[in-house]
Amino acid sequence: MAEPPSSLSSKDVAHVARLARLHLDDATVESYRTQLASVLTHIARLGQVDTSGVEPMAHPMDTVNRLDPDEPGPVLTLDQVLMNAPAREGDFIAVPKVLGGDSA
Amino acid sequence: MPRMATTQTPEITSTRLIIGLEIHIELATRTKMFTRAPNVAHPSRYDSAPNTLVDPLVMALPGALPVMNRRAVEMSMKVGLALGCSIARRCRWDRKNYYYPDLPKGYQISQYDRPLCTDGAWELAGSGRRIGIIRAHLEEDTGKLGHELPGGLDYAGSLVDLNRAGTPLLEVVTAPDFTTADEVVQFAQELRDLCRYLRVTEGIMQKGHMRFEPNVNLALTLDDGREVRTPVVEVKNLNSFRSLKGAIEHEAIRQVEAWQADGRVMGRGMKATRGWDDVRLVTVLQREKEDAHDYRYFPDPDLVWVEVDEAWLARVREELVELPGSRAQRYVGPWGLARKDADQLLAEPDLSDFFEACVAAAGGAPAAAAAIAKLLLNVGMKHANERQKPLHLAGITPAQVAGLMALRDEGTVNAGSADALFGMLCDSDDEPRAAAERSGMVIVRDDRALDAWVDAALAANAQAADDLRAGKMAAMGRIMGHVMKSSGGTVDAKTVQARVMERVGKGA
Numbered sequence: 001m002a003e004p005p006s007s008l009s010s011k012d013v014a015h016v017a018r019l020a021r022l023h024l025d026d027a028t029v030e031s032y033r034t035q036l037a038s039v040l041t042h043i044a045r046l047g048q049v050d051t052s053g054v055e056p057m058a059h060p061m062d063t064v065n066r067l068d069p070d071e072p073g074p075v076l077t078l079d080q081v082l083m084n085a086p087a088r089e090g091d092f093i094a095v096p097k098v099l100g101g102d103s104a
Numbered sequence: 105m106p107r108m109a110t111t112q113t114p115e116i117t118s119t120r121l122i123i124g125l126e127i128h129i130e131l132a133t134r135t136k137m138f139t140r141a142p143n144v145a146h147p148s149r150y151d152s153a154p155n156t157l158v159d160p161l162v163m164a165l166p167g168a169l170p171v172m173n174r175r176a177v178e179m180s181m182k183v184g185l186a187l188g189c190s191i192a193r194r195c196r197w198d199r200k201n202y203y204y205p206d207l208p209k210g211y212q213i214s215q216y217d218r219p220l221c222t223d224g225a226w227e228l229a230g231s232g233r234r235i236g237i238i239r240a241h242l243e244e245d246t247g248k249l250g251h252e253l254p255g256g257l258d259y260a261g262s263l264v265d266l267n268r269a270g271t272p273l274l275e276v277v278t279a280p281d282f283t284t285a286d287e288v289v290q291f292a293q294e295l296r297d298l299c300r301y302l303r304v305t306e307g308i309m310q311k312g313h314m315r316f317e318p319n320v321n322l323a324l325t326l327d328d329g330r331e332v333r334t335p336v337v338e339v340k341n342l343n344s345f346r347s348l349k350g351a352i353e354h355e356a357i358r359q360v361e362a363w364q365a366d367g368r369v370m371g372r373g374m375k376a377t378r379g380w381d382d383v384r385l386v387t388v389l390q391r392e393k394e395d396a397h398d399y400r401y402f403p404d405p406d407l408v409w410v411e412v413d414e415a416w417l418a419r420v421r422e423e424l425v426e427l428p429g430s431r432a433q434r435y436v437g438p439w440g441l442a443r444k445d446a447d448q449l450l451a452e453p454d455l456s457d458f459f460e461a462c463v464a465a466a467g468g469a470p471a472a473a474a475a476i477a478k479l480l481l482n483v484g485m486k487h488a489n490e491r492q493k494p495l496h497l498a499g500i501t502p503a504q505v506a507g508l509m510a511l512r513d514e515g516t517v518n519a520g521s522a523d524a525l526f527g528m529l530c531d532s533d534d535e536p537r538a539a540a541e542r543s544g545m546v547i548v549r550d551d552r553a554l555d556a557w558v559d560a561a562l563a564a565n566a567q568a569a570d571d572l573r574a575g576k577m578a579a580m581g582r583i584m585g586h587v588m589k590s591s592g593g594t595v596d597a598k599t600v601q602a603r604v605m606e607r608v609g610k611g612a
Binding site: 064 | 135
């Protein structure tokens, strides 16, 4: 676990906001900065517990191998796929231009 | 102008390429990784219209929950085992968070620190060079962004097609063990063959079934004795062997020039991402996306762990097949095939399997293999092409091929009839001997009949007969043609030739 930040900067908040595609004004950044800092301080306290030798719990249930056979199921119609799209162009969802191609 | 000694940078005395490779393989399952909408990477869905392989999970509609595809896990295990990897007893799924229009959920499900396959190695054919495999993990592909409308018109925005979203992707990561672009390409081709033989993909590069991302840098030895390393460059999304080779070779030159210009060396924050410009044949700097820690990986709470026990592993192990490298050694070794024939048969897994089934049907003797290979490649391919089908689907069975070979070997049919018979057997289930008899292809062993055909041919072609008597063997073609025609092709060419020479008084 990383050390808790002694304080959270406005720059950190702006960066996290950008990753989440949120537009925050300066006053909101400041209000989030104090709130987030207190969240991080609390999480840092949890980090003080000695957990060496404990397998991290990725899931609250003990169930494993919930797997389906590879059998095709139903799909949505094209109209259903496109009905909530911000804009439609032919059979595609139209969005503002993204440079640099697919994210994959 | 001579440079001032005080400002002179050290000269480079030698360079050494250091390359690691990441390969994304789209698995040809019938359905997607975490839902049962059909998978565009399965041959039956290659040509699906945009946005027709989409269900609520693919769209990330509220309440839709992922369920793993058993087959995708098994295909990944197969590739991992073939690459000599250990298969994790427990692995899990993590979310990689980022926003992009081709990713409706806002995160990609991947395996971060608990991958399915780890610590393998692959030996390159020929050189035997060992390439370490660090890991192979499963994730899901994203949708596709296009900028062209149907018909080729440019579109000002981006067009989202979600057919590919959720296709199972196996990402294989090698150690930085490559030292030349050619080695990287050889590995990439061998991995493609491996995947095709394991039936996890058809490996069609133009469809993006495999995408390569080399990590390239250079160790520079300087004339002052030091060795420095240039910053690592990752070239994204190469989908042809040509671009893979071109990108690495370009980096090998560009990084020397970059070091000479700015002196920058490998280190924290120095890694850069570049793309390949297929027209100008250069790599170009790409705008940085998020850093790794910005992806905020965390375990996906909607998915449970995968546990692999001995029994499951054993079942998957049984699906492994002999890989092309090993087949090639057998073909050109004990089976005595020409290298060219072996390569041609191995180019398609189905063809190689069909050939081996034919050899097995003929009794499995290595001695028969080379002749069967010749028959399939010289005669079989022609009939398959005429039917516009691959040979294994042309209609003839391995048992029929074996029967046909037997008829030819025992001299019951001649080469020309064997060709015609091959075609007939593509269109019928007949037993080869019965088909040959019914079609009058069985070679006539009756000397009187043969003499009658030969005499008639000589009488009808007096000039050719005279030429033969004068030793002009080119005239034999005319006589042979006549005999073949009157006998309906049921004679053995060598026997006829000997007989003709006897009749013109030139017999041995």
